Amino acid sequence: MRGRRLGDRLLHAYTWLVIVWLSSPIAVMILFGFNDKKSKSNTTWQGFTLKWYDRLFDISDLTVALQNSLVIALVSTVITVVIGTMLGLAVGRYRFRGQGVTNFLVFAAISTPELVMGASLLSLFVSGNVPRDATTIIISHVLFSLSFVVVTVRARVIVLDPAMEEAARDLGATGWGTFRQVTLPSIMPGVLAGAMLSFALSIDDYVVTSFVNGGTVTFPLWIVGSVKTGIPPQVNVMGTLIFGVGVLIAIATSVAARRRA
Amino acid sequence: MKRLTPYLLALPSWMWLAIFLVVPMAAMASVSLQTGNAIDGFAMTFSVSNYTDAISRYSTQFLRSLLYGGLATVAMLIIGYPVAYWIAFKGGTRKSVYLFLLLLPFFVSFVLRTISWGFLLADDGVLFGPLKSWGLLAPEFHVLATTFAVVGGLTYNFLPFMILPIYVALERVDPRVIEAAYDLYATRLSAFRRVVLPLSLPGVFAGVLMTFVPATADPVNAQILGGTANTMIGNIIQTEYLTNLNYPTASALSFTLMAVLLVGIFIYARALGTENVLEAVAQ
Numbered sequence: 001m002r003g004r005r006l007g008d009r010l011l012h013a014y015t016w017l018v019i020v021w022l023s024s025p026i027a028v029m030i031l032f033g034f035n036d037k038k039s040k041s042n043t044t045w046q047g048f049t050l051k052w053y054d055r056l057f058d059i060s061d062l063t064v065a066l067q068n069s070l071v072i073a074l075v076s077t078v079i080t081v082v083i084g085t086m087l088g089l090a091v092g093r094y095r096f097r098g099q100g101v102t103n104f105l106v107f108a109a110i111s112t113p114e115l116v117m118g119a120s121l122l123s124l125f126v127s128g129n130v131p132r133d134a135t136t137i138i139i140s141h142v143l144f145s146l147s148f149v150v151v152t153v154r155a156r157v158i159v160l161d162p163a164m165e166e167a168a169r170d171l172g173a174t175g176w177g178t179f180r181q182v183t184l185p186s187i188m189p190g191v192l193a194g195a196m197l198s199f200a201l202s203i204d205d206y207v208v209t210s211f212v213n214g215g216t217v218t219f220p221l222w223i224v225g226s227v228k229t230g231i232p233p234q235v236n237v238m239g240t241l242i243f244g245v246g247v248l249i250a251i252a253t254s255v256a257a258r259r260r261a
Numbered sequence: 262m263k264r265l266t267p268y269l270l271a272l273p274s275w276m277w278l279a280i281f282l283v284v285p286m287a288a289m290a291s292v293s294l295q296t297g298n299a300i301d302g303f304a305m306t307f308s309v310s311n312y313t314d315a316i317s318r319y320s321t322q323f324l325r326s327l328l329y330g331g332l333a334t335v336a337m338l339i340i341g342y343p344v345a346y347w348i349a350f351k352g353g354t355r356k357s358v359y360l361f362l363l364l365l366p367f368f369v370s371f372v373l374r375t376i377s378w379g380f381l382l383a384d385d386g387v388l389f390g391p392l393k394s395w396g397l398l399a400p401e402f403h404v405l406a407t408t409f410a411v412v413g414g415l416t417y418n419f420l421p422f423m424i425l426p427i428y429v430a431l432e433r434v435d436p437r438v439i440e441a442a443y444d445l446y447a448t449r450l451s452a453f454r455r456v457v458l459p460l461s462l463p464g465v466f467a468g469v470l471m472t473f474v475p476a477t478a479d480p481v482n483a484q485i486l487g488g489t490a491n492t493m494i495g496n497i498i499q500t501e502y503l504t505n506l507n508y509p510t511a512s513a514l515s516f517t518l519m520a521v522l523l524v525g526i527f528i529y530a531r532a533l534g535t536e537n538v539l540e541a542v543a544q
Binding site for chain 1: 266267268270271273274275277278281282283284285286288289291292340341343344346347348351357359361362363365366367368369370371372373374376377378379380381383385386387390417420421470474475477478479480481484485495498499502503508511512515518519522
């Protein structure tokens with residue numbers, strides 16, 4: 001019995017050790033957004049300051065890159081959620097021809113390595129003489145987010161009770177009315193989860209974007225581009241703010257979900 | 262009309278997947294057999310030699326990528342399994358809190374996370390700088406630009422993708438099954454080896470798939486944490502496509518990479534048994 005408890009305690013400590021290891025780069029990122037650095041590089045601690053928060057938008061092309069990332073993430077999320085929810089409904093609710101192929105394509109879109117996806121899209125755009133810009137970035141982001149929305153929506157559609165919709169129709173609701181007032185609210189958690197995933201995947205993506213961006217620079221591309229010359233503290237601050245907002249949204253959603261349950 | 266509904270619902274996604282997933286693969290296959298250059302254009306010549314040339318020229322980087330991906334996957338399995346085990350069986354009411362903490366890194370951009378590691382491991386950075394000035398480390402000691410740094414970065418970046426599926430599989434194990442093993446006089450070790458481990462294999466399979474493929478094809482870790490001796494195939498494909506504009510070679514390399522990964526998955530699936538594969542995919 002004693003040995004068992006010791007083993008559990010060791011595993012407990014070990015789990016925390018892994019959590020600390022996983023979080024340490026985040027702590028460093030946040031900390032060095034407050035570094036009062038004098039030299040060009042931001043690699044040694046030189047005192048506490050808030051000035052980088054004040055001068056957050058001083059580097060104009062970095063600001064543009066962040067704006068690009070936010071706009072691209074927003075637009076691609078809207079497109080992905082609309083068409084992904086439709087497909088999620090189709091595969092979760094109906095039996096139809098081509099379902100096997102559809103499932104395969106959804107799986108293929110998730111499992112294709114980003115590098116291959118980016119390379120193949122560039123091959124298409126080069127072969128078709130399509131200029132690369134924000135549009136091609138949005139196209140590719142919708143492609144790699146789509147399956148995640150389909151999967152999260154489908155999971156909700158499967159557990160949906162068809163009797164609810166029948167009841168709505170019996171009470172005289174139109175097809176669209178039933179969808180808007182019964183179906184959509186019940187699959188909403190899946191839709192929202194898919195939307196958050198799409199947004200996160202889009203704003204984070206470097207590999208696929210690096211193939212299809214043309215002259216348009218996004219936040220991750222700007223960061224990688226400035227590794228050689230040194231990452232300015234503004235990047236740390238932006239990363240910290242994105243991290244904070246993301247964590248707050250995640251906590252708020254899970255609290256809301258628990259309240260409802 | 263009613264019968265058409267699923268097709269109308271699926272249509273936009275079908276078009277997106279067809280035009281931007283299937284057609285690009287065909288375009289890449291076509292480009293990989295062409296010859297020419299970026300200025301005069303490329304023409305289809307069905308030159309299979311693009312493949313043989315590309316593979317023989319970059320075989321080192323290919324093998325290195327498979328090695329790094331494999332090493333990182335093994336490291337993730339060894340590091341991640343005990344964590345998944347502890348949370349699944351001993352996490353109690355705080356399971357979701359532990360899972361959330363494991364997912365925290367995903368709220369920071371992938372490239373930024375990797376750069377943060379580069380920063381922590383820098384030759385005269387926050388960790389090694391003081392140790393060197395106190396004489397605890399030799400001045401020429403370094404971690405960046407080594408195999409260890411790149412494999413470590415891959416391990417770090419993809420670890421949650423290994424832990425989560427294993428956790429899901431272990432979570433489903435009925436505790437009564439383990440009790441039954443103890444009632445039948447199994448020791449702790451044999452109960453684990455003969456009951457828990459086999460039941461968690463679908464999760465292990467899914468975890469390995471979800472980590473080995475992206476780790477092998479990742480260009481970011483080698484670019485930021487590695488040196489010239491750690492170039493992976495992802496970096497080569499990026500350079501050939503984006504800097505050298507050598508589209509045929511780059512396409513041939515991408516296709517080969519995908520084929521190698523697919524064949525690897527297939528062999529691996531056969532070795533593990535197809536039932537486990539279906540179960541893992543269904544998850």
